[in-house]
Amino acid sequence: MAKTPKSAKSDRQAVIDEIRKKQKGAEKRRGFAIVGVCAVIALLIIGAAAYGPLKDKWDERAYSDVALDEIGAAADTCQKVTTVSAEGSGDHVPETQQVTYDHSPPAFGSHWNAIGSPAPFERKFYTKEDRPELESLVHNLEHGYNIIWYDDTIAKDGDAMDELRAIAAKYQGTGNFRQKVIVAPFTAEDDKESGGEFPKDTHVAFTHWSVGGAGETDTTKQVGVWQYCGDVSGAAFEKFTLDYPYLDSPEPNVQ
Structure with missing residues (x-):
């Protein structure tokens, strides 16, 4: 080869x-x-x-330079305040127990008394992804918080959500109990576990647990307070917090 x-x-x-x-x-x-x-x-x-x-x-x-009462719609977007005789003050149930509330959203009732309940004072705004359970937020109501609840319609509205965040920002801080405010969603899933949907054509609700006036000790005078609104209104919420301050609650002097 x-x-x-x-x-x-x-x-x-x-x-x-x-x-x-x-x-x-x-x-x-x-x-x-x-x-x-x-x-x-x-x-x-x-x-x-x-x-x-x-x-x-x-x-x-x-919104930093915009007054609270100028954020969102005018106060007349909200209905008249309604109240219902309240119960459940001091009624703490285990964290494993789910409470069914008669109203949407709740303004009073049995609630959890475990770690993480009530929700922390420093947190003012929640979304569907991180909101505490209703049983924790009702504990906040017992302590004098005013809560703004928003439904799924508002959650899909970017401008409305910006307004809600702006309102929550007006109450940032932990130096004064007058800042006991939480903005949180009330979802379609919550509707099924409570009193149903918000009234027709309303998408926002304010709630407070009142004792009938600051310092009142007669528990029979306690009421749950609601105000439903068609849209976000800083003006209406400002008046609501003045009419129902944190001192008008079962346990106002704790966070």
């Missing part, structure tokens, strides 16, 4: 080496591309996660 000349072997080896070199280069570039794409995806994920809170803060700033 004839032998392949050394020069021919060298030429073929050079071709093979060149092919391998190009393959390695292509693989290296492909690796860099994959890393680059992953980095971009990671940045997009981080950016998306940060966008929501940053936007919320930015939107709040837009």
Whole structure:
């Protein structure tokens, strides 16, 4: 058999080496591309996660110089205040027990007395994803909080949510019990476990647990207080908190 000349072997080896070199280069570039794409995806994920809170803060700033009574609709978007004789003060049930409330949203009743109940004083605004259970928030009502509840319709309205966040921001801080305010959703799922939907054409509700006036000790005078509104109204809520301050509650002097 004839032998392949050394020069021919060298030429073929050079071709093979060149092919391998190009393959390695292509693989290296492909690796860099994959890393680059992953980095971009990671940045997009981080950016998306940060966008929501940053936007919320930015939107709040837009209302920083706006008076509470100028946020949202006029007070006449709300119906007249209604009350129902209340019970359940001091009626603490185990955290494993779910309470069925007769009204949507609740303004009084049995409630949890475990870790995380009531909801923390420093937190003023909640969404569906992080809202405490109703049994915890009723405990807040017992302590004199005024709660703004919003339904699924409001939750889908970006402008209305900005207004609610702006109202909550007016009560930021823990230095004064007059800041006992919480804004929280009342969902379709809550409707099924309570008294049903809000009254027709209303999407916001204020609630308070009143003892019949600050310092009143006759428990028969306790009432749950509601005011339903068609839209967000800082003016209506401001009046509600003045009419039903934290001192007018079963346990006003605790957070």
